[in-house]
Amino acid sequence: MCRHLAYLGHEEPLGRLLTEPPHSLYRQSWAPRHQRHGTVNADGFGVGWYAGDDPAPARYRRAGPIWADQSFADLARVVRTSALLAAVRDATLAGADAEAAAAPYASGSWLFSHNGAVKGWPRSLAPLTPTLPAADLLAMEARNDSAFVWALVLARLRAGDDESQALADTALEVAEAAPGSRLNLLLTNGETIAATTWGDTLWYLTSSRGTVVASEPYDDDPRWQEVPDRTLLAASRTDVLLTPLKEPSDAASALAPSKEPRT
Template structure:
């Protein structure tokens, strides 16, 4: 269900990260190499990026497949950014939300994406509705599992949690309410990328020229791509990557984190 990618580092054209790579998100929309669930990601796409000196990201989202939108290819050729989050979507269930259901979701300075599916949606998460303020529920961009998971994350961010804690606590809460869910989450504030590997693939690449890419799967055959283990929280800033094991909802405390970097 879906493929997504985030990047922080020296400014790059959007197309250099999304369109140009031989197995980038553009190609993953119809021919992903490591997708375990679903085969074609044609139910919408989106890209969010940050302009210099502006902490609020811009977004471009559409309801159709990325390959059918020549305007995006033109945009991606000329727009440069030092931070990007993009996704191609394979819908969990049919819906009428159109591009509103396509990642990235956004609020304040954050961009967010969910690769996976909530088991038993929506009934399984009904008990979590009470944890959200009414205004957050009324402000949901779409009526799907990803938008609701984003609302849970956003509530924690606005309460003061840093990104890693907001993602980790949300994953444990949703996994407890809906066992068997796949919860690969991706979050950026334009400086740091935070992600979870929970039930699906997650890879990362520290680029020789600086910066880090975090993605559902490698966009090329560079031998320096590394796969994050399942049940892992990943935080990337510059070329430093921190991997922290995540515990199951009723498990013992997680082991100490470990750092990986490439210069």
């Protein structure tokens, strides 16, 4: 598994969100508190952030552990942003993709991360390859399950689906093709956050500074709220909406009736 985090709100240094809190994403790379699968997130990390009026985010990704990168420590101290997505990658099988396998993946204004694993990859998702244009398959950044899931999400976004619908439909499609998969997906466009819970933990925190959505709390603030499993989360800087996800075998509609917004 991995750990990831997205933020929308007042402009902050990267470090205030990613390295300074007592249980920050930085610390979660070797001492996560709620991780259910795997223990050390040392096979790469990445952060994507939005700057000024440019809708396309910048990214900084590396193949090694976050604690070994002194350049990132400097960046985190001085770079400021009002929106970001960051992730640390669980130790996994050896591969040739290096930092290309580290989230966040990106296209246009979108940043994406997958916390989980596709059961039976790659054979389990082979039946889904015809749903993607050949150019999208050839353009995949890495040859792993997360990159393929991102290609499925991106195809829906480019077809006109909104972020929440694209995540929900992709999670249900992959869960049906590969039962037992863990599919905590996280997506932002710099203005909103969408996420799914499917097999692992997710929490959110709203405050006067903004909204944080993360695999686990980075401190002991009692305002953190845990998201139930099989849930779609949609967030802005001030509001969070939770919607239960139906099982793949349920009716054609991917989403159950909405709950009231949580603030």
